[in-house]
Amino acid sequence: MFAIDGNRLNRRLAEFAEIGALPKGGVNRQALTEGDRQARRMLAGLALARGFRVFQDPMANLFIRRSGRDETLAPLMIGSHLDSQPAGGRYDGALGTLSAFEVLESLEDAGTQTDRPVEVVAWTNEEGCRFAPGCMGSMAFAAGAIPEEWADKQAADGASFPQELAATIESLPEAEMRPLGFPVYSYIEIHIEQGPSLEAENIPIGVVTGIQGTRWLEVTVTGQTAHAGTTGLSYRRDPMRALSAALSGLYDTIMPEDENARFTVGRLRLSPGSVNAIPEDIRCTVDIRHPDPDSLDALEAKITAAFSKEAGRQGCTAAIRRLFDMAPCTFDAGLQDRIEEAASSLQMPSKRMLSGAFHDALFANRIAPAAMIFVPCRDGLSHNEAEFVEPAHATAGCRVMMQAVRTLTASENV
Known part of the structure; x- marks a missing residue:
């Protein structure tokens, strides 16, 4: 039996x-x-x-x-x-x-x-x-x-x-x-x-x-630290503003436009991390997933372009590094x-x-x-x-x- x-x-x-x-x-x-x-x-x-x-x-x-x-x-x-x-x-x-x-x-x-x-x-x-x-x-x-x-x-x-x-x-x-x-x-x-x-x-x-395939990215946006109270808008090189603008656009498009896509920011670190200072740099992780490898490539390209664009608008720079890449099976x-x-x-x-x-x-x-x-x-x-x-x-x-x-x-x- x-x-x-x-x-x-x-x-x-x-x-x-x-x-x-x-x-x-x-x-x-x-x-x-x-x-x-x-x-x-x-x-x-x-x-x-x-x-x-x-x-x-x-x-x-x-x-x-x-x-x-x-x-x-x-x-x-x-x-x-x-x-x-x-x-x-x-x-x-x-x-x-x-x-x-x-x-x-x-x-x-x-x-x-x-x-x-x-x-x-x-x-x-x-x-x-x-x-x-x-x-x-x-x-x-x-x-x-x-x-x-x-x-x-x-x-x-x-x-x-x-x-x-x-x-x-x-x-x-x-x-x-x-x-x-x-x-x-x-x-x-x-x-x-x-x-x-x-x-x-x-x-x-x-x-x-x-x-589905998984790709982890580390995004670093670098600006210039400065006094929170004395630095006017036109003098700021604020990586937080660049990062938040890029993320807003990515959250509004990646998953809403593709039901198979997944987009997650799991870690966020600001430096120097002072309550009254504009950050020098911000680092976050991005987890993207998709069952199609070509779509993963397209998502990574879109993320890279978004951070580069918004960093440039704020007088900052953006660097993106792959931490993990696993193809779908x-x-x-x-x-x-x-x-x-x-x-x-x-x-x-x-x-x-x-x-x-x-x-x-x-x-x-x-x-x-x-x-x-x-x-x-x-x-x-x-x-x-x-x-x-x-x-x-x-x-x-x-x-x-x-x-x-x-x-x-x-x-x-x-």
Whole structure:
């Protein structure tokens, strides 16, 4: 009998939420911290107790392997991540990892032998809030190497990335070491939607078609600091005036004119930051997203032109630097069909949808067919302690994954 244990899954979600628990119900379990290591140890302990093999690689990606009839075949990989935002929710990442582990346990409970191995993965540092960029583990796995420039990365608390990575690996000596990167048959990841559409439409399953591209820019507008009370308008070289005029035009046009575009200013810093002085310079970040790469280029060009124009009008200069550039991806059509068929066979409504956020599946998609399953989250909230998934929706997503895993590991697919 193929059945997942929804009560066990939701109990595990609650147990893992105790690691790094926050007063409002969320978690602070940032990557490569002791909380992250504790969660890894807990998952590894559960796996070893069931007789599964546990591995980690030089990026501290954690793998749990259930053998198949033919161990020479590339594994079907399922999973997500365990790290969180500083004030994150208990489901972002953990839902996908623990749902994948529940699939492994349910296969074991049923005594089912799959034709190929199935592996659960907990990727390292998906969130990217302590060490940037995000998705470090899956990015390095897909590339087969850790980028040299990561050796210089430091957290805001002064922690060294190489030292924290080494400490994390050393904290799990029972895990066998394996090289970074290996052949994967296909990859499926469950995640909360992080948006409101599934809940609003009362649809339990989202079949994710792909992930939109993301580009981060750093904008610096430089003027001249001067006394706030004595400097008349004609003598001012005010970068704040230039920045606000440019942003006003961009907010009024980018998203209103293109429903697929996203435009966000997330950080703003003024220098010298005195209440009675015109700023010398202003620096802000701009996050732009779009499913079409040519449109991303056009958005960047538009932003550059707007800041240059308004800076020039105020006697200032503008400089724009790319911080991050991630191309959009389209997930495997065959896997999308399998997930949709799995939901249909379980009489669960589903809809195809694009992901606005990037996930580890984006990088897994570079080396193997990949796809994602979304489940609703209350009010679309994520990266928030109030993040919540109905137990029935968590169970539904896991059931769909189990059905897809059954199909993908059947003899005719080996």
